[in-house]
Amino acid sequence: MQGIQPELRRAFGKIGSLAIPFGTPANAATAKVELAAADLAIMAVDDTVTFADVTLTKAAAAGDAAWDNADALAGLLGAIPGWDAANDNGKVTITGATRGAWGNGYEATITVLEATTAGGDGTTTEATATIAAATITQLAIGDTVEFGGEVFTMAADDSVQDNEFKNQTGLIACIDAMADWKAVNDAGAIDIEAATTSPEFNGVEVIVTLKRVTAGGVDGTPGFQGAVCCDATYIYVCTATDTTIQNNNWERLANALQSF
Numbered sequence: 001m002q003g004i005q006p007e008l009r010r011a012f013g014k015i016g017s018l019a020i021p022f023g024t025p026a027n028a029a030t031a032k033v034e035l036a037a038a039d040l041a042i043m044a045v046d047d048t049v050t051f052a053d054v055t056l057t058k059a060a061a062a063g064d065a066a067w068d069n070a071d072a073l074a075g076l077l078g079a080i081p082g083w084d085a086a087n088d089n090g091k092v093t094i095t096g097a098t099r100g101a102w103g104n105g106y107e108a109t110i111t112v113l114e115a116t117t118a119g120g121d122g123t124t125t126e127a128t129a130t131i132a133a134a135t136i137t138q139l140a141i142g143d144t145v146e147f148g149g150e151v152f153t154m155a156a157d158d159s160v161q162d163n164e165f166k167n168q169t170g171l172i173a174c175i176d177a178m179a180d181w182k183a184v185n186d187a188g189a190i191d192i193e194a195a196t197t198s199p200e201f202n203g204v205e206v207i208v209t210l211k212r213v214t215a216g217g218v219d220g221t222p223g224f225q226g227a228v229c230c231d232a233t234y235i236y237v238c239t240a241t242d243t244t245i246q247n248n249n250w251e252r253l254a255n256a257l258q259s260f
Contacts, residue, residue: 021229025236027248030096031103031217035110037090039210040070042135043112049073051094051108052080096217099246103217110210114145117194117204126194127201133188135208136168145171146207147192148178220247230255 035049043049049056049067056076059066067073070087077085077094082103084095096103114135120127131145139145145152152163158170165171172190175183180195194201222245223238230236234252242249 020235022231023229024231024234025221025223025229025238025250026218027250028099028220028246029216029218030099031101031106031214032093032095033106033108033212033214035073035092035094035108035212036138037070038134039110039138039212040073040090040092042114042132042138042208043110047110047112049077049108049110051077052083052106054080094214096214099217099220099248101217101219104215106214108212108214110212112208112210114206114208115192116206117192118202120194120197120199120202122197122199124197126197127199127204128194129192129204129206130186131171131190131192131206131208136171136188136190138210139208140210142211144209144211146205146209147175148181148204150174150178219245221250222247223250225249 043058045058045060047058049058054076055065056073057066059068062068062072065076067076070090070092074085074087074092077083077092082097084097086093086095094108112135114131115129117127117129119125139154141154141156143154150163152165152171152174155164155166158164158166158173160170160173160177163174165174168185168188168190172183172185175181175190175192180201181192182195183190183192192206220242222243223241224243225238225241227238228235233255235255236250236252238247238249239251240249
């Protein structure tokens with residue numbers, strides 16, 4: 001028996017070297033962010049899109065750092081080093097030029113001068129402004145509305161004391177809490193009115209900021225052609241050697257292994 005044991009050890013050692021590693025490899029994916037057609041539709045001349053420290057201004061005609069339609073905006077964004085961009089029926093998608101998690105977390109900021117108060121005449125009429133229903137519809141968590149020295153942020157819940165709102169009703173409550181202003185729902189829009197007719201309340205800007213952040217970038221799992229691993233659901237095979245995080249060569253099939 002003593003003579004057999006070394007052979008058994010060598011045999012089991014060989015079997016162990018063939019064991020399939022347990023793990024889930026990843027194919028590299030590219031980070032991207034979409035500027036919805038409805039986001040861009042609320043913009044007017046002199047409003048801006050800022051991405052990767054580059055500010056692009058909507059204008060009457062396209063030019064250096066200026067755009068007048070989605071095609072022109074996509075062209076300017078695609079000229080930023082490290083990024084590509086394309087227009088699809090008014091939606092502009094910004095995509096990392098190379099795959100990987102490096103591209104996650106870049107913020108595309110749309111800044112809109114939504115309205116400016118006007119009409120206060122000192123006698124009978126108060127200054128007013130309106131936030132359009134189409135603008136309110138585009139607000140998402142993290143977006144902001146700046147007015148009268150206050151910045152209101154869309155959040156998961158309302159908190160007037162923290163200048164946070166979750167919907168149109170919450171934003172109205174935040175504006176109503178200001179000493180010199182009141183706000184009401186106007187068929188989905190928000191009408192803002194000064195507390196008095198004083199002309200000093202004219203010229204107050206409503207600035208809306210939409211924040212869209214790149215996501216979805218994934219570093220690939222380096223692998224050699226023929227490498228195999230598995231998890232509880234799939235078996236993975238590397239079809240070509242790529243030892244960088246740009247690897248996009250893993251294929252998977254359902255794990256049909258059963259215990260016996």
